[in-house]
Amino acid sequence: MKLLILNGPNLNLLGKREPGIYGDNSFEDYLKTLQEKYKELTIEYFQSNIEGELIDKLHEVGFTFDGVILNAAAYTHTSVGIADAIKAIETPVIEVHISNVHAREEFRNKSFIAPNVKGIITGFGLQSYELALHSFF
Template sequence: MKKILIINGPNLNLLGVREKEIYGSLTLNDINKILIKKFKNVSLYFYQGNIEGEIVSKIGESIGKYDGIVINPGAYSHYSIAILDAIRSIDIPVIEIHLSNIYNREEYRRKSVTAQGCKGIISGFGYYGYIMAINALINKCFGGER
């Protein structure tokens, strides 16, 4: 069974409380439960961190443990060269997701530095972005295409 690590960055622990008009009313725990229920054919592992260095460490520790990563780097996506370098340092497919459409937001949110190291980016579909990313890993990355 394939193993997928889902990394959530800063402030995603506050989902369901913060800016519901942008991020929705589901909590991160709600989203995780939906994913577990939907994907019985893969093993999902969840990590949420507010500290950049801990996210970098988690990516580095993924070598040999996980077959794919879904990452929502939150605000770090816009400036974290450290997370980009960590993604580029591993030979594991990574897909970046954002709950909101970052291209329809403030100018500073419209660029994702970290996406440059990822297989793809999914933005603007709320929690369904996680489902899309896991499906992409299963069907595209694990299906032999890299």
């Protein structure tokens, strides 16, 4: 099984950025743990702060991968483009969030991508990614 973890803006700062909300582990360290634990899977990773690069990556893998785990970060609440890209591809996408977005600012309650994804996992820290991974078994 081939999965892509796709992270949006500012998630390159995990481990440094607001550790009270996002924890103190880098995503790269967490990814190594996932790859070691799930050796039977091919888990690829891509992060960008640029909306168009995220859309390009969805187009690139959207007909060949078995699943995408997407944390679009702030683009979740603003990007019709990413929502349309998810709708256009065949590969199922799980929306994930590290924090419980519904316990934060009101604008975070609206997800433009939610109507086009298989499901949403929010609020379990980095474990949200592993929970999403399990949804593909």
